[in-house]
Amino acid sequence: MHEPVKDSSNLFAMDQAAAVSVSKPPKPGARASMNADERDALEHRIRCQCGCTLDVYTCRTTDFSCQVSPAMHRDVMALVDGGYPAQEILDAFVGTYGERALMAPKREGFNMVGYLLPSLALAGGGTLLLFMIRRWGARAAMRPVPVAAATTNATNEEMQRLADAVRRDA
DSSP states (O other), X not given: OOOOOEEOSSSSOEETTOOOOOOOXXXXXXXXXXXXXXXXXXXXXXXXXXXXXXXXXXXXHHXXXXXXXXXXXXXXXXXXXXXXXXXXXXXHHHHHHOGGGBSSOOSXXXXXXXXXHHHHXXXXXXXXXXXXXXXXXXXXXXXXXXXXXXXXXXXXXXXXXXXXXXXXXX
């Protein structure tokens, strides 16, 4: 194992010796498998191993004290020039560094919990909130509303005629 070379020029303790060569021999008759924009997009999916928590592209273009991201970038460029497609390049980095080389875990196995749980929790919370709001609304509708006793000067006969008129209109 290498002796870590720590650099605290960043917010995180950076291991400047964390780069491990990721290489494969070029494919026969190899041509670059992607253009610069596609390569940059691929580098956004690979985590810099210096400890900064950034992807390779962002680290190499914003933190000029890092020596790891430029080395990883050189490996990506060599693999692209060697004719390897994006998935094979990602697989090569995972083969060297483990799954920590990826900015996001693969969507398989137990990792699916991390992708699905937030959505399920949000949907469950929304359903529970809707249920509670409806329940509170139903309770409020059932609560008797205090009504002040009305005083009238009407006779019983007049009240009966009023009740009959209301029933006819209903």
